Amino acid sequence: xxxxxxxxxxxxxxxxxxxxxxxxxxxxxxxxxxxxxxxxxxxxxxxxxxxxxxxxxxxxxxxxxxxxxxxxxxxxxxxxxxxxxxxxxxxxxxxxxxxxxxxxxxxxxxxxxxxxxxxxxxxxxxxxxxxxxxxxxxxxxxxxxxxxxxxxxxxxxxxxxxxxxxxxxxx
Numbered sequence: 001x002x003x004x005x006x007x008x009x010x011x012x013x014x015x016x017x018x019x020x021x022x023x024x025x026x027x028x029x030x031x032x033x034x035x036x037x038x039x040x041x042x043x044x045x046x047x048x049x050x051x052x053x054x055x056x057x058x059x060x061x062x063x064x065x066x067x068x069x070x071x072x073x074x075x076x077x078x079x080x081x082x083x084x085x086x087x088x089x090x091x092x093x094x095x096x097x098x099x100x101x102x103x104x105x106x107x108x109x110x111x112x113x114x115x116x117x118x119x120x121x122x123x124x125x126x127x128x129x130x131x132x133x134x135x136x137x138x139x140x141x142x143x144x145x146x147x148x149x150x151x152x153x154x155x156x157x158x159x160x161x162x163x164x165x166x167x168x169x170x171x
Contacts, residue, residue: 031074035065035081052096059092060085114140114158114166125150125168133158133168140166 027034039061046054063084064077072080117135125131125142127149133142133156144150145159145167156168 028074031077032065032068035061035068035077038081039065052093052100053089055096056088056093057085059088111161111164114161116158118155118157118171119168121150121152121154121156124152130165133166135166140164142166142168145169 039058042054042058042061046052046058060081060083064081067077067080114135119133119135119140119142121131121142122134122139123132125133125144128147130141130143131150132139134140135158141164142156143165144156146169148170150156150168150170155171157171158166159169160167
């Protein structure tokens with residue numbers, strides 16, 4: 001058989017059709033690979049969203065993968081994917097979100113998280129002056145609440161903040 005494309009002659013051989021048929025047979029006999037790809041892509045997409053919505057579709061893909069390995073027809077696999085995705089949105093997603101937001105609204109962040117923390121003086125705090133304190137691996141400029149000096153190596157507790165300067169008391 002000869003076919004003409006833009007003035008060029010292309011010969012189609014019988015083995016081209018045979019290879020196409022074997023490729024389709026491979027795809028239809030290995031739907032588990034399709035569901036695995038769906039699950040992995042959904043998990044990768046979840047990394048950018050972080051709301052556990054796309055994770056539910058990854059769970060549906062894994063359930064459909066199991067159905068595929070059991071030898072069910074493709075339409076059954078699609079139904080399993082849909083049902084498991086919806087069920088995981090209803091039942092699993094709320095639990096995942098609850099674990100993620102376990103502290104609720106009262107969880108301190110940024111500078112507020114430093115209040116009440118203890119640290120070590122790494123550069124002496126001079127009388128009515130400043131020094132440096134190491135808290136959880138970060139070094140902060142510090143002054144004492146009453147203006148008293150604190151020697152290097154002593155422990156202090158953060159009582160408040162003024163901009164980026166922590167106000168400490170000696171423990």
